[in-house]
Amino acid sequence: MKSKNDVKTEIKKYILEASLSDVKDVEDDALIFENGLLDSMGLLFLIEFLGETFEVEVNDDELNPKNFESINNIVSFVNNKLSVKV
Amino acid sequence: MKSEARKPFSKDIIHIENIDQVCNDIIAKLKMDVTKNLQRRGAIVGISGGIDSSVCLALSAKAFGSKNVLGIMLPEQDSSDDSRHLAEKLAATYGVSTLIEDITKALDGFGCYERRDEAILRVIPDFDKKVDKAKIEIKQNIAENIPAIFSITVIKPNGDVVSKLLPAREYLQIVASTNFKQRSRMSMLYYHAERMHYAVIGTPNKHEVEQGFFVKYGDGGADVMPIGHFYKTQVYQLAKHLGVPQEIIDRTPTTDTYTAEQSQEDFFYQMPFESMDLIWYGWENNYPAEEVGKVMGKTTKEIENIYKSFERKRKTTEYLRMKPIF
Helix, strand or coil: CCCHHHHHHHHHHHHHHHCCCCHHHCCCCCCCCCCCCCCHHHHHHHHHHHHHHHCCCCCHHHCCHHHHCCHHHHHHHHHHHHHHHC | CCHHHCCCCCCCCCCCCCHHHHHHHHHHHHHHHHHHHCCCCCEEEECCCCHHHHHHHHHHHHHHCHHHEEEEECCCCCCCHHHHHHHHHHHHHHCCEEEECCCHHHHHHHCHHHHHHHHHHHHCCCCCCCCCEEEEEECCCCCCCCCCCEEEEEECCCCCEEEEECCHHHHHHHHHHHHHHHHHHHHHHHHHHHHHCCEEECCCCHHHHHHCCCCCCCCCCCCECCCCCCCHHHHHHHHHHHCCCHHHHHCCCECCCCCCCCEHHHHHHCCCHHHHHHHHHHHHCCCCHHHHHHHHCCCHHHHHHHHHHHHHHHHHCHHHHCCCCC
16 A cells, blocks of 8 residues: 555646646645646546546545645545545 | 726626617628628528527528528437427528438447447446436536536436446547537538528527537537627527527527436536526626625625636636637
């Protein structure tokens, strides 16, 4: 199982690459949709990435700002899902 | 306009007061655009029995005379049975000739249904294309600040419903394959326009144009769009004024694209037209969320999130409105 730090590193790396952003421009608690880092297709590809990388499936009712609005929130969401699996 | 000079936000703010004058202006402009600017002698209108195409047909009949307008019905195997009956009633109201062009075989040739069903099956393996109905829809609340993501919903003959969030690959394949429908219709409309030296009248309204609820080179492919700057509730006002049959006015707007019944609200807009029109007006005219919220019975935060959703939709669909770059 990946460590919490690995999860954060991989998610941040993915979002930076997907949004063509520089690491210094993106804070971990920055609002990724409000700041235009990802749009609806960006979110869809992020969900695909979470499935392929962490085997985490996202359900309809989990698509909310609490789980997805920032890198920190996504990391918490993924870690919670992974801890439930164990 | 300076904020102190403008009208306070109200539920009547987009109501057309001088409807007769507005109709006459649209008709005069349509006539000028088609006969002088485009140098064409009449109009082709694809009619579905929906409110937008009905208003466009009515405007065209008044602009060019009934004998210079041709209404074309373009059903395919998933079309609602109501569409033909309503479209015929509409054409009879304005004395316009019609043609029926069934595009099912063309769509079969493109593999439209097969490609769509293949993607649905990857997400819902027990989907039975012979008897089940399917549609895609947005289930999120527009007042929550997160981009819209589509789900696939399959309805079994016994009424059981299976719904799953659509993965990127399957979502894109379903949209790309169903877009054959609008693009095939556009090809057929231009066939008739070219053989008659007519112009193709595009039917999208302001929301469809600005929120990107159209298919590039499909229903977005036309010579002139006479209602492209009118809100949906204003289109209803025009319909009543122009004498569009009440049955069409009373019908819930549908996409008529998927096998399961699907309103445009479920599919794309995420809120009723009456609210969306007003909040969109508030957003594009920079009315504060607090002022709009008070009138609409929503919190400032909800309106702020809806404003953000509009902004996202306009931005992410910019590609659809762009002309080829060279």
